[in-house]
Amino acid sequence: MSEPVxxxxxxxxxxxxxxxxxxxxxxxxxxxxxxxxxxxxxxLTAVLLVGVLLLGTSAAATALLAVVAxxxxxxxxxxxxxxxxxxxxxxxVRPRLAPPTELEDPRPPRFAQLVGLVVTGxxxxxxxxxxxxxxxxxxxxxxxxxxxxxxxxxxxxxELYLLGVRLRARA
Amino acid sequence: xxxxxxxxxxxxxxxxxxxxxxARNGRFTAxxxxxxxxxxxxxxxxxxxRLTAAEIGAPLGSRVTFVQMSSAVCTxxxxxxxxxxxxxxEHEGVSHVELDVEEHLDLVRRFHVMRTPTxxxxxxxxxxxxxxxxxxxxxxxxxxxxxxxxxSNPGGSCPDGxxxx
Numbered sequence: 001m002s003e004p005v006x007x008x009x010x011x012x013x014x015x016x017x018x019x020x021x022x023x024x025x026x027x028x029x030x031x032x033x034x035x036x037x038x039x040x041x042x043x044l045t046a047v048l049l050v051g052v053l054l055l056g057t058s059a060a061a062t063a064l065l066a067v068v069a070x071x072x073x074x075x076x077x078x079x080x081x082x083x084x085x086x087x088x089x090x091x092x093v094r095p096r097l098a099p100p101t102e103l104e105d106p107r108p109p110r111f112a113q114l115v116g117l118v119v120t121g122x123x124x125x126x127x128x129x130x131x132x133x134x135x136x137x138x139x140x141x142x143x144x145x146x147x148x149x150x151x152x153x154x155x156x157x158x159e160l161y162l163l164g165v166r167l168r169a170r171a
Numbered sequence: 172x173x174x175x176x177x178x179x180x181x182x183x184x185x186x187x188x189x190x191x192x193x194a195r196n197g198r199f200t201a202x203x204x205x206x207x208x209x210x211x212x213x214x215x216x217x218x219x220x221r222l223t224a225a226e227i228g229a230p231l232g233s234r235v236t237f238v239q240m241s242s243a244v245c246t247x248x249x250x251x252x253x254x255x256x257x258x259x260x261e262h263e264g265v266s267h268v269e270l271d272v273e274e275h276l277d278l279v280r281r282f283h284v285m286r287t288p289t290x291x292x293x294x295x296x297x298x299x300x301x302x303x304x305x306x307x308x309x310x311x312x313x314x315x316x317x318x319x320x321x322x323s324n325p326g327g328s329c330p331d332g333x334x335x336x
Contacts, residue, residue, distance in 0.1 A: 035246065050178050053177055053178045054174050054175070054178065104246045105243065105244070105246060105249075107243055108244040108245060108246050110244075111244045136177070140177070143182075144181060144184065147182060147186075147189075148185055148188060151185075152189035152192065152193055154189065155246055155247055157242070157244035158242075158245045161242055161244045161245070161287070162242060162284065162286055165242075165276070166279065
């Protein structure tokens with residue numbers, strides 16, 4: 001809490017400062033992943049969620065939402081690379097692409113998977129207790145997030161994580 | 172038909188949100204010049220108008236300091252770090268300090284930081300003259316420096332501040 005030492009300090013001494021130090025994450029930072037993987041996965045998820053919306057409040061819509069939620073659960077448990085979208089990216093897509101120019105910390109996309117799991121999970125639970133309108137509502141929210149991630153590269157971890165930390169610290 | 176329209180509406184909404192997010196991401200917002208001028212003349216510490224070297228754990232730049240607040244789950248923080256380090260190295264008297272939000276929750280609260288990265292621009296006297304919210308590219312960083320250093324913002328001219336008059 002009152003830790004006075006910043007994680008990274010780079011005061012620029014006159015002229016003699018290094019031109020650019022590599023961005024150093026926390027010492028325990030896990031190995032990086034290809035940042036295109038999570039975006040590819042989000043695009044597939046978005047397509048499925050469009051399917052959920054087109055199926056309305058039918059049982060098929062609930063089942064498809066459950067498939068999406070299961071994918072998010074895999075992502076939370078094993079990281080984005082552990083989802084079926086991640087496996088598809090590694091096996092089919094990445095071999096056809098140039099090597100990535102930069103690697104991404106796996107924790108931000110994993111946090112996004114958790115957000116997706118919460119949103120779709122709440123929709124599923126409400127659907128199972130009879131609130132069938134919850135399926136398209138949850139699908140719509142998850143679609144907005146997946147679309148923003150896939151098309152604009154929006155990082156949910158950047159937008160939401162700090163709010164979570166603030167709430168947790170207050171509790 | 173209604174469902175197709177629903178899908179279209181959701182995607183249009185998401186596109187609008189995305190464009191808005193991208194347009195404001197990383198942009199420099201100056202603190203009201205009157206607030207800055209007040210802060211320059213009242214040497215209080217511990218409020219949201221000022222930061223000290225002790226609080227950030229590093230000396231302030233002789234002209235400007237970028238105080239970047241980052242978190243582990245934030246990929247754009249890495250790019251922002253690289254951009255600001257480079258800009259600081261290229262400009263005399265400009266320095267860059269990166270803080271982990273989890274270790275500095277007191278500063279997060281005090282400066283109402285809601286997302287990462289958020290970068291506070293602090294002048295030589297520790298007065299906060301503006302902030303960059305979101306991933307910052309080189310263009311944003313240079314615009315922030317320009318608005319701070321050229322003195323066109325009477326309260327927020329960083330080179331020597333406006334103290335004492």
